[in-house]
Amino acid sequence: DSGVTQTPKHLITATGQRVTLRCSPRSGDLSVYWYQQSLDQGLQFLIQYYNGEERAKGNILERFSAQQFPDLHSELNLSSLELGDSALYFCASSGQSRMNTEAFFGQGTRLTVV
Amino acid sequence: GQQVMQIPQYQHVQEGEDFTTYCNSSTTLSNIQWYKQRPGGHPVFLIQLVKSGEVKKQKRLTFQFGEAKKNSSLHITATQTTDVGTYFCAGLYNNDMRFGAGTRLTVKP
Numbered sequence: 001d002s003g004v005t006q007t008p009k010h011l012i013t014a015t016g017q018r019v020t021l022r023c024s025p026r027s028g029d030l031s032v033y034w035y036q037q038s039l040d041q042g043l044q045f046l047i048q049y050y051n052g053e054e055r056a057k058g059n060i061l062e063r064f065s066a067q068q069f070p071d072l073h074s075e076l077n078l079s080s081l082e083l084g085d086s087a088l089y090f091c092a093s094s095g096q097s098r099m100n101t102e103a104f105f106g107q108g109t110r111l112t113v114v
Numbered sequence: 115g116q117q118v119m120q121i122p123q124y125q126h127v128q129e130g131e132d133f134t135t136y137c138n139s140s141t142t143l144s145n146i147q148w149y150k151q152r153p154g155g156h157p158v159f160l161i162q163l164v165k166s167g168e169v170k171k172q173k174r175l176t177f178q179f180g181e182a183k184k185n186s187s188l189h190i191t192a193t194q195t196t197d198v199g200t201y202f203c204a205g206l207y208n209n210d211m212r213f214g215a216g217t218r219l220t221v222k223p
Contacts, residue, residue: 002156031211033211035213041215042120042123042200042214043157043202043213043215043216045212045213048210048211055210056210090156092157094211101144101145101147101162101206101211102159102162103147103149103157103159103204103211104159105156105157105158106156107156108156
């Protein structure tokens, strides 16, 4: 158990809909990362938050948005869903101290858009 | 922005053969980490390298960090079927972590 919790584990929705993926980081970790992994592909960095503020953006579509709340949990919002958005979405957290930068991944949310 | 390039994208080997994956950054890294993702699983931390020229070993796995702290490699000696999965490097730029695209390893028994 990595200590990172992602919900839901599976999500099936129709095109055009909007969904929210949730991530609870490991206790004490300030950084949260979101990644998209399409079938048999690598990890595509979407966005990073650090202590409630957006830190960096990757290849995140305008239809996607995220936020990190004061209790450090994060949500990734995907709207106007398309078939191509079907993927595994991972959240990872890290402590960001010089000695402890290991990232811990959640089990992922598998999104299927039909 | 910062980016870590990882090659090859895929590698298929016969059991017993060696395997190497490489990561390269255009800018100096604070550290580099390696992760393994088993099929159907999530990436799991393997190791972290911090010092210039550092070499670490975990049984049949050897990890190296380049002298300039811009490149790294993971070498597996005598692969086994249990080594299958995708291996990712992740470079730390100050406080920002960036993953390579991963190398997917398949091993034929």
